[in-house]
Structure formats: C-alpha cells, structure tokens
Amino acid sequence: MADVGKTPVARNEKASSEFGYVGIDAILEQMRRKAMKQGFEFNIMVVGQSGLGKSTLTNTLFKSKVSRRSVMTTEEERIPKTIEIKSISHVIEEKGVRMKLTVIDTPGFGDQINNENCWQPIMKFINAQYEQYLQEEINIDRKKRISDSRVHCCIYFIPPTGHCLRPIDIEFMRHLSKVVNIVPVISKADTLTLEERDFFKQKIREDLRANEIDIYPQKEFDEDAEDRMINEKIRAMIPFAVVGSDQEYQVNGKRLLGRKTRWGTVEVENTTHCEFAYLRDLLIRTHMQNIKDITSSIYYEMYRVRRLNENNTKPNGQPAIHANGVPEHEVLSHEM
Amino acid sequence: QCSSELMGPLLFPSYILYLDKIQFEEGEGARAVPLSGHVGFDSMPDQLVNKSVNHGFCFNILCVGETGLGKSTLMDTLFNTKFEGEPTQHNQPGVQLKSNTYELQESNVRLKLNVVNTVGFGDQINKEDSYKSIVEFIDAQFEAYLQEELKIKRTLHSYHDTRIHACLYFIAPTGHSLKSLDLVTMKKLDSKVNIIPIIAKSDAISKSELAKFKIKITSELVSNGVQIYQFPTDDETVAEINSTMNGHLPFAVVGSTEEVKIGNKMVRARQYPWGTVQVENENHCDFVKLREMLIRVNMEDLREQTHTRHYELYRRCKLEEMGFKDTDPDSKPFSLQETYEAKRNEFMGELQKKEEEMRQMFVQRVKEKEGELKEAEKELHEKFDRLKKLHQDEKKKLEDKKKALDDELNSFKQKKTAAELLQAQTQQAGSSSTLKKDKERKK
Numbered sequence: 143m144a145d146v147g148k149t150p151v152a153r154n155e156k157a158s159s160e161f162g163y164v165g166i167d168a169i170l171e172q173m174r175r176k177a178m179k180q181g182f183e184f185n186i187m188v189v190g191q192s193g194l195g196k197s198t199l200t201n202t203l204f205k206s207k208v209s210r211r212s213v214m215t216t217e218e219e220r221i222p223k224t225i226e227i228k229s230i231s232h233v234i235e236e237k238g239v240r241m242k243l244t245v246i247d248t249p250g251f252g253d254q255i256n257n258e259n260c261w262q263p264i265m266k267f268i269n270a271q272y273e274q275y276l277q278e279e280i281n282i283d284r285k286k287r288i289s290d291s292r293v294h295c296c297i298y299f300i301p302p303t304g305h306c307l308r309p310i311d312i313e314f315m316r317h318l319s320k321v322v323n324i325v326p327v328i329s330k331a332d333t334l335t336l337e338e339r340d341f342f343k344q345k346i347r348e349d350l351r352a353n354e355i356d357i358y359p360q361k362e363f364d365e366d367a368e369d370r371m372i373n374e375k376i377r378a379m380i381p382f383a384v385v386g387s388d389q390e391y392q393v394n395g396k397r398l399l400g401r402k403t404r405w406g407t408v409e410v411e412n413t414t415h416c417e418f419a420y421l422r423d424l425l426i427r428t429h430m431q432n433i434k435d436i437t438s439s440i441y442y443e444m445y446r447v448r449r450l451n452e453n454n455t456k457p458n459g460q461p462a463i464h465a466n467g468v469p470e471h472e473v474l475s476h477e478m
Numbered sequence: 479q480c481s482s483e484l485m486g487p488l489l490f491p492s493y494i495l496y497l498d499k500i501q502f503e504e505g506e507g508a509r510a511v512p513l514s515g516h517v518g519f520d521s522m523p524d525q526l527v528n529k530s531v532n533h534g535f536c537f538n539i540l541c542v543g544e545t546g547l548g549k550s551t552l553m554d555t556l557f558n559t560k561f562e563g564e565p566t567q568h569n570q571p572g573v574q575l576k577s578n579t580y581e582l583q584e585s586n587v588r589l590k591l592n593v594v595n596t597v598g599f600g601d602q603i604n605k606e607d608s609y610k611s612i613v614e615f616i617d618a619q620f621e622a623y624l625q626e627e628l629k630i631k632r633t634l635h636s637y638h639d640t641r642i643h644a645c646l647y648f649i650a651p652t653g654h655s656l657k658s659l660d661l662v663t664m665k666k667l668d669s670k671v672n673i674i675p676i677i678a679k680s681d682a683i684s685k686s687e688l689a690k691f692k693i694k695i696t697s698e699l700v701s702n703g704v705q706i707y708q709f710p711t712d713d714e715t716v717a718e719i720n721s722t723m724n725g726h727l728p729f730a731v732v733g734s735t736e737e738v739k740i741g742n743k744m745v746r747a748r749q750y751p752w753g754t755v756q757v758e759n760e761n762h763c764d765f766v767k768l769r770e771m772l773i774r775v776n777m778e779d780l781r782e783q784t785h786t787r788h789y790e791l792y793r794r795c796k797l798e799e800m801g802f803k804d805t806d807p808d809s810k811p812f813s814l815q816e817t818y819e820a821k822r823n824e825f826m827g828e829l830q831k832k833e834e835e836m837r838q839m840f841v842q843r844v845k846e847k848e849g850e851l852k853e854a855e856k857e858l859h860e861k862f863d864r865l866k867k868l869h870q871d872e873k874k875k876l877e878d879k880k881k882a883l884d885d886e887l888n889s890f891k892q893k894k895t896a897a898e899l900l901q902a903q904t905q906q907a908g909s910s911s912t913l914k915k916d917k918e919r920k921k
Contacts, residue, residue, distance in 0.1 A: 165584075168780055181820050205515040206511040232511045239520045241522070282793075282794050284793075346559075430519065435635075446630075451630065
C-alpha cells in the first residue's frame with residue numbers, strides 16, 4: 143500500500159522532543175543484543191592427506207589450539223588404516239562474542255594405497271549431520287534452539303605439486319561440492335615461487351571448470367550485483383595458497399607468526415608472502431554468515447527434499463540411491 | 479572426551495564420532511580455549527545484522543478493540559504517518575479483520591509493517607462469537623507458515639511472514655473495570671499471541687481514577703488467568719527498563735496526528751478548551767512508554783516469542799490433531815513420513831472417490847440426455863412419416879383429380895372433334911342441300 147519514506151534522523155537523539163523519529167532502526171541493536179546473548183556455532187571440516195599442515199592451519203586460523211592433534215597428546219601418532227572422522231568442539235570468545243567452534247578432522251584420507259571411494263565416509267558423515275538436524279526439525283515437540291552440527295565449510299588441502307589436480311582431488315571435490323561448501327587451499331605454499339603458484343592456480347581453476355566443480359563462493363548463489371562483484375574478486379584468487387604456523391618470531395621489531403628457515407622467515411599474515419590472511423578474512427571476518435546460510439538454506443534443503451521424496455520407492459525394483467548419496471551395497475569385510 | 483555412536487539406521491562401522499553433546503547455552507562441556515590474537519569472528523553479529531538489513535524486516539500488529547477507541551489514530555501516531563485515507567466502513571455484520579501492509583524506512587532499515595484492525599468488534603448485540611473471527615485469523619497465519627514449513631520444496635528464508643507478532647488490546651476508558659467481552663477475548667487470545675493491553679483515549683480519565691483503573695484491570699487479568707506479554711528481563715542490558723515498564727501496564731495512551739504549538743515547538747496533541755494533552759509528554763500519558771517497549775526495545779523479542787512459543791504451540795497441537803506423534807526412536811525416521819503418506823493416500827482416496835462420483839453423475843446425465851434426445855428424434859421421425867403420408871395422400875388425390883380432369887378433357891376433345899366433324903359434315907350437307915334447293919327454285 144502507501145509507500146512512506148521518512149527523513150533519517152541520527153540515532154543518538156532519542157529524547158521525546160525529537161519529531162519524526164519512530165525508532166524502527168532500533169531493531170538492529172535488538173538483533174545484535176540477541177546474537178551476542180545466543181552466541182554462534184561454526185563447524186569446519188579439514189580434509190587432506192597427512193602432513194599437509196591441516197592441524198597447524200586450523201590453529202593458525204583460530205589463533206588457539208583447536209585442532210585434534212593439539213588436544214590429543216596421549217594417543218600415538220599413527221596413520222589410521224581407514225578413514226576416521228573425529229570432531230572436537232571448543233568455545234572461543236572475542237569482544238563478548240561467543241562461538242562454539244567444531245573442527246572435524248579426517249585422518250586417513252588419501253593415505254591408503256587404494257583410495258577408491260575415500261570420499262564416501264565423509265559424504266556419509268555430512269549427510270548424517272543433515273539427517274540429525276532434520277530429525278530434530280520434524281519432531282512434534284521441538285527444542286527451542288536446535289543445535290547445529292551441520293558441516294558449514296570443508297577445507298580441502300591440495301598438496302603443492304605445482305602441476306595440476308590429482309584424480310583423488312577431482313574425485314573428492316566433484317562428489318562433495320554437491321553437499322557442502324568446499325574451500326580448496328594450496329597447502330604448504332612456501333615451497334612454490336610466485337610464478338609457480340600462479341601457474342598452479344590457473345591449472346587448478348581450469349581443472350575445476352572442466353569437471354564442473356562448483357567451489358565456494360558458488361556463482362549461482364550470488365544474491366545481487368554487489369555480491370557478485372565481491373565474489374568475482376574472490377573467485378579470481380582461489381584457491382588460496384596458504385602457510386600455517388603457530389610459532390612467533392621477531393621480524394623488524396614485531397612479533398609475527400611465521401616459519402623460520404635459513405633463507406628467511408615466511409610471515410603467515412603478510413599477504414605478499416602467502417594468502418593466509420585472505421583465507422581467514424573470507425572464512426571468518428566477512429563470509430562466515432554467508433557460508434552458514436548457504437549450508438542451511440541450500441544444501442540442507444536439498445538433502446531434505448531428497449530425503450522426503452525417498453519413501454516414494456521406485457516401482458521397477460531398482461535399488462534406491464539413499465539420500466546420503468551412496469548407493470546401497472553390501473558392507474565389505476574390510477570396512478567392518 | 480566422550481564417544482558415541484549415532485542412532486539406529488545410520489551406524490557406520492568405519493568412523494568414530496567424538497561429539498560434545500552438551501548444549502552451548504549451558505556453557506559447559508565444550509572446552510573454552512584462550513585466543514592468542516585477534517581472529518575476527520567478533521564481526522559475526524555485524525554479518526548477521528547486515529544480512530537482515532538486506533533482507534528487510536517485517537512486523538505484524540493486530541489491534542483489537544471496540545469501534546471508536548482510536549485504533550487507527552494510535553497506529554498513525556506510533557509510526558508517525560497517515561495510514562488510511564478515510565475511516566473504515568462499519569456496515570458489515572460480525573467482526574471483520576482488515577489488514578493493511580505498509581513499507582516504512584528509517585535510515586537503512588526497511589520495515590514491512592502489517593496492521594490488522596478488527597472492524598465491528600463489540601458492535602453486535604450478541605457478542606458471544608466476537609472473538610472467533612480473531613482467533614481464526616491468527617490461526618490462519620500460523621497455518622500458512624506451517625504449510626510452507628511442511629512443503630517438500632520450500633522457501634522459508636524468503637517467506638513473507640504474516641504471523642501476528644503483537645496484539646494491542648484496546649480497553650475502553652470506563653474507569654471501572656474490564657468488560658466481560660474483554661476478559662473472554664483476551665483469555666482466548668493469550669495462548670496464541672503476545673497481548674499488550676492498553677487503555678485507549680485515556681485523556682478521558684483523571685490521574686487518580688487512572689491509577690485505580692490500572693490496579694483493577696491488572697488484578698482482574700490475574701484472577702482470570704490471562705497471560706499478557708511480559709517484557710523480557712533476562713538480558714541485563716534491558717532488564718531494568720523492561721521490569722519497570724511491566725509495572726506500568728496497561729499503558730494509558732492518547733493518540734493524535736494533529737500538531738499544536740506549545741512554547742516554540744510543534745507537538746502532537748489534543749486541544750481542549752481547558753488545556754492540551756500532549757501525546758509525547760510522559761506526565762500526560764504512557765504513549766512514549768508504549769512506543770519505547772513495542773518498537774525500540776522489544777520488537778525483536780516479540781517476533782521471537784511469536785515464533786518459538788505461540789507458533790510452536792500451534793504446530794504441536796495441529797500435528798497431534800492430524801495424527802502425528804513422536805514415537806520411540808526406532809520408528810522416528812518414519813513416523814512423520816508414514817503418517818504423512820497415510821494421510822496423503824487417504825486424501826487421494828477421497829479425491830478419487832469424489833472424482834468417481836462426479837464421473838457417475840456425468841454418465842447418468844449423459845444417458846438421460848441421450849434418452850431425451852432419442853425420444854425427440856423418434857417423435858420427429860414419426861412426424862415426418864405422418865407428413866410424408868399426408869403428402870402422398872394429397873398427391874394421390876390430386877393425381878386422381880388430374881386424371882379425372884384429363885379424362886374429361888380427353889372426352890371433351892373427342893366430343894369436340896366429333897362435334898366439329900359433324901358440324902363440318904352438316905355444313906357440307908347443308909351447303910349441298912342449299913344448292914339443291916336453289917336449283918329447284920330455279921326450275
């Protein structure tokens with residue numbers, strides 16, 4: 143009906159002598175208050191072969207010992223015989239904002255001799271989280287706030303070979319990009335020169351395009367022109383070439399996170415050295431909410447649609463593809 | 479650390495899940511770790527707020543009250559604008575709910591405000607059913623949301639929420655007590671919507687009477703078990719102001735869109751010969767308190783309570799009514815599915831039955847019509863046959879006549895010919911006889 147525009151008035155003047163100010167914009171402050179009180183949840187999964195610096199990078203991202211390795215000091219360091227999925231939660235706080243951070247590790251990925259279908263347990267896990275959320279959501283008696291264990295973001299570690307993506311990389315990302323936000327990173331990037339890095343990135347982007355793999359930020363989810371502009375800049379830079387470190391060194395009078403070698407110190411947060419800062423900004427400072435939104439309103443909804451349509455069994459007796467994306471098959475002995 | 483395996487049908491032999499089950503709100507379980515530097519997730523509230531700003535907000539207010547209590551004027555005053563062009567027509571029987579949506583903007587906040595008015599509330603002679611259309615309306619909004627939520631392909635994040643977030647109940651300024659209509663209506667609504675009772679046109683009551691009136695109203699609400707909306711006191715930032723305001727309920731308000739010059743300022747007021755009631759003067763009325771509570775402090779809480787309390791209650795009741803239930807964990811994944819399927823099959827069955835009935839009726843009608851047409855056809859044929867016979871008879875008759883005529887004509891012709899011949903003969907004879915006669919005379 144009537145479109146009523148009003149003159150914007152500075153928020154500070156709240157006295158009743160003020161004329162024309164209703165106070166609708168106070169809702170922003172109310173929302174902020176509510177968000178601070180409730181806190182946030184973020185679930186991040188790291189996938190990659192052993193030795194690519196997953197734990198270190200996670201610790202560097204969140205500036206604290208949040209990775210599984212840092213927590214478990216008593217267990218032997220061994221490469222498991224099968225892929226395991228291990229999840230650790232921490233509560234971190236910054237300037238009054240509380241966050242429950244869950245880091246999901248996947249030791250054993252890509253470490254076997256035969257890595258066929260290594261993506262399957264991970265896919266099953268991700269779908270299991272969607273399933274858990276769905277179950278809570280369809281309850282008659284629902285909790286006031288459903289705890290969100292859905293994987294918001296999966297960081298995939300590409301070894302710094304400098305050539306192109308390996309079949310295991312393509313296979314993994316092709317399957318998983320359909321159910322979760324994938325953020326591929328070039329790990330241990332301090333072994334590549336800038337030229338090698340640029341060439342590698344270009345090759346990776348070509349490979350992704352050729353295999354129709356949609357990584358975060360996905361083109362089709364850009365909301366408007368402004369969004370697209372920001373995201374295009376990011377898409378031109380990914381995958382980020384990162385270096386992780388939880389050691390501080392003295393550089394030019396400042397204490398900085400870095401890796402010290404005989405020929406110099408790689409500064410982690412220096413964007414001329416590596417792109418860690420861009421990754422951190424993307425994941426945490428600017429796009430975290432967007433990552434969560436895409437998970438809940440797109441990937442989760444897709445799972446839900448598949449799951450709710452699942453009970454319509456096929457009449458020709460073909461084995462149904464379960465909503466968890468894995469075709470039915472007999473559990474093989476080596477998986478038990 | 480605790481290890482647990484996921485429930486029932488989703489057991490995967492090849493992974494171990496270490497999951498902290500304890501809820502985040504309780505603050506225990508998930509270990510707290512210190513940060514050694516600035517990470518940057520303190521921007522999360524901003525990210526969340528920015529997303530909401532881009533999306534826009536919506537707020538739905540329901541105004542319940544008798545005709546003439548100044549509902550429309552109060553809305554105009556609250557939102558500092560002129561909503562309706564002319565006053566609503568009050569010529570319908572029963573209570574109608576009239577809904578209007580407005581788009582307001584203040585700095586970068588866009589608000590879709592929906593104001594629903596009860597037209598004709600309290601006008602009836604028999605008011606027993608007055609509350610019904612209000613309850614139905616509120617339920618209808620919940621139902622629409624529920625339908626969307628239950629859809630397979632749904633778009634909840636872009637759904638235009640029409641659920642009522644706040645119900646302003648206008649109490650007539652009698653100065654004595656609540657009317658029974660008020661009590662009955664509020665009792666029916668208190669489990670469905672956040673009720674904020676207000677005393678309308680409160681410039682009709684003196685200050686001392688007002689205090690007594692408020693006490694009476696509050697005690698009547700309590701003794702009748704009416705749950706009105708309490709401004710939340712769990713957040714320290716606003717706990718104090720909210721709890722003070724809770725004590726001022728019901729708010730005694732005055733609405734006005736007319737401006738009067740007081741001193742050197744223009745203020746909204748109502749001018750009487752004996753003085754001017756200023757809307758925004760807290761000594762004169764509680765308008766500022768209402769605006770503060772409804773819009774500036776608790777708008778978000780009102781929306782949240784609507785969703786997490788009132789809507790959930792509606793949903794629970796509705797689903798239980800439809801036959802769903804949360805059964806034991808084994809059948810949990812399927813209970814909703816199965817019942818949903820069963821209901822759907824039932825519905826489809828009914829639909830089919832109806833379709834069948836309609837088809838039968840159609841066939842029947844067609845048969846009847848066919849019969850009628852056949853009858854008509856038969857009649858026509860008969861008629862045709864009759865006519866044909868008639869014509870044939872006529873024709874025969876005419877032919878006979880014609881034949882007779884022809885015969886007559888022929889015989890006449892014959893006679894004529896005979897007569898002519900005779901005449902000719904006679905003439906000849908006559909002429910020869912005349913000659914003879916002439917000859918004889920000559921002798």
